[in-house]
Amino acid sequence: MHTLSRRRFLSGTASLSAGLLGLPAFASSPPVLRAAASRAQLAPEGYATTPVWAYSVEGAGSVPGPEIRVRAGEAVRYRFANDLPEPTAVHWHGIRIRNDMDGAAPLVQAPVMPGGTFDYDYIAPDPGTYWYHAHNRSWEQVARGLSGPLIVEDTSPWAGLDGAATHEETLVLDDWLLEQDASIVEGRWDDLHAASHGGRMGNLITVNGRAQPVLPLERGTRVRLRIINAATARIMPLALSGLAARLIALDGYPVSPRDAEQIVIAPAQRADLVIDVPNELTDEAGIYVDAGRQRFVRLLDIALTGGIADLHVRDVRPLPEWASPVTFDLSDPQRETIVMEGGAMRGLGETYFEGELLGGRALARRGMVWAFNEAANRMDRPIFELPTGRTLHLTMQNRTAFPHAMHLHGYHFAVIARNGQSDPDRDVRDTVLVNVNETVEIALMGQNPGDWMLHCHMLSHQAAGMMAWFRVV
Ligand code: C2O
Ligand code: CU
Incomplete structure (x- = not known):
């Protein structure tokens, strides 16, 4: 695992030259995280693109938003800019954070008005898989696309298996309620029928903003999947067959490794899994979601790459202990x-x-x-x-x-x-x-x-x- 993400490296370089030119250094001008209207190809190729609300750091907005990646103990610093037509705020879900950086508008901060900015600056203390999302009228804003992954890397690299490289893939699952023309169903954000039942359920499930994308996996490698359920209402019961999936963390927090052929990921929950990529996939091998009434839908297509390798399924070691474990004393709670x-x-x-x-x-x-x-x-x-x-x-x-x-x-x-x-x-x-x-x-x-x-x-x-x-x- 690397110490600096590419974005940080680039920012560092930019600030160095800005410093030479006598302009303010990076320390006083954090990168801009922007929320704005955008378009995304959610439905399969051949269908129209969908107007969404999306986060961006540089360039065009994407759904999900750009992956923010830091090491545990490092600062997350962004000037948030609201280019949406309504007030919003950014919540950093799962982070043990300073209260005034939590983004829960209007409880801990005033919502950021259209055209306004707010500086988020906090330490991400604990490694794990987290995410960020809009926290004002979230039932509308998250459903329009305002969420993204936030990965906090461990300070000591995790060797999941001796001698084998461990790759990782972040998979953001989402659920969209779309019209025939692929636009988002409008004007029923507060629909009481949906609200009094399971919530506003969608009709298109995506992985990283695409319907049934291709996930390339190299034969004989071990892969860590960081799965995030960013859907506003849909519980995702997953089935991982033929991949020897083991669970290593829930909501960012290590668990003692256990089999995870079936796992339920509710809205906002995360699961980190390890899979050992086989040389051949059986017909039913893959990752499926129960889309209701036991109707399992393939979430993505796995494409095996590389030559025949001789990795076989082996034990998974637990993740390193979290530096600040959750402690409690049940003698007099x-x-x-x-x-x-x-x-x-x-x-x-x-x-x-x-x-x-x-x-x-x-x-x-x-x-x-x-x-x-x-x-x-x-x-x-x-x-x-x-x-x-x-x-x-x-x-x-x-x-x-x-x-x-x-x-x-x-x-x-x-x-x-x-x-x-x-x-x-x-x-x-x-x-x-x-x-x-x-x-x-x-x-x-x-x-x-x-x-x-x-x-x-x-x-x-x-x-x-x-x-x-x-x-x-
Ligand atoms: Cu108050 Cu992820 O939310
Ligand atoms: Cu509920």
């Missing part, structure tokens, strides 16, 4: 509970919204169909407060008829129990899928003061009531 209610089939009883107690119909007129603890979009005050140094034991009960991908900003947490049974894997995550009628218990230690959002990452659910925040003091 602060206990909190979040009860999720509402949605189609079950509905909402009397619920608070903006300080008023309202019935289901009045709530629906205001676009609210979900609630946490009998309040829809509780943004006026924190749902709980946690002192730094104190362990939080949070129980999340899903009393709705739909699964929810629950995300906490600024923190990773350990999943300690499901339905009252302690979870042997104790996976550490920043987004956990809580299934229908399921209760999930998580733990974390307060260590990063500030106001942190807690919401469902099915973004139409967030829009329609599943949004709150907690304060760490």
Whole structure:
């Protein structure tokens, strides 16, 4: 792995010559990350391009946005420029970040107005696979294309297998709701039917912005796949057959390696997998997604390259220990509970919204169909407060008829129990899928003061009531 990404190298060179010319050095003018209207070839060749909203660093915008890559402990610095027709902000999903850099508008910063800029400048402390995305009207802005991968490399290179090179590929999965002419379906961003069911589901699944692209893989090599689900609503149950896939990290955090022929990646979740590329692919070998009702769709076409090699499937070593593991002390935790209610089939009883107690119909007129603890979009005050140094034991009960991908900003947490049974894997995550009628218990230690959002990452659910925040003091 390299120490400096190409972009940093180029910036460094530019700043050197700027310095010689007596102009301000790089330190005072970070590269510009821009959000603007663009076009992308999402549908297969032969179809029209799609008008999207896209991020760019230099040159044209792309969907997904440009991959941002730093080493753990390095700074991420961008002047963000909003060239969109509406206010926006950039959230750095999963990063243990300074609160005022978190991008959760309007909680921790004012949204950046059209034509405005905002300087993001923070340290990315922990290695892993992360992503960045718009965080204002995200149910519209992310669905229009505003997301991209953020890769934080380990400071010590990971030799996944002695003597064999380990390549890596970032695969950003997305789901688009397109018209026949390939344009994005407009004007139903707050559609209550979709919002009260599984969310705004798409009709075209893409990998790195293309429908069923070709992934070249070299025979006999070991490849690390960094898979990111950037979809606004679609849970991606993946099947990887004939590739000897093993899971090595979830949401950026190492797990002890385990088989991953089937893996479910909910919106905003990430999974790092290792595959050993065989010499021949069997007919069914490939990566598939269950697009509903057990209809498995091939996500990409694998093209084998290189000559016959003699690598065979071997053990996968765990990733290096994360320098700052998630610690907690369950002997005397602060206990909190979040009860999720509402949605189609079950509905909402009397619920608070903006300080008023309202019935289901009045709530629906205001676009609210979900609630946490009998309040829809509780943004006026924190749902709980946690002192730094104190362990939080949070129980999340899903009393709705739909699964929810629950995300906490600024923190990773350990999943300690499901339905009252302690979870042997104790996976550490920043987004956990809580299934229908399921209760999930998580733990974390307060260590990063500030106001942190807690919401469902099915973004139409967030829009329609599943949004709150907690304060760490
Ligand atoms: Cu990735 Cu508040 O979200
Ligand atoms: Cu949800």
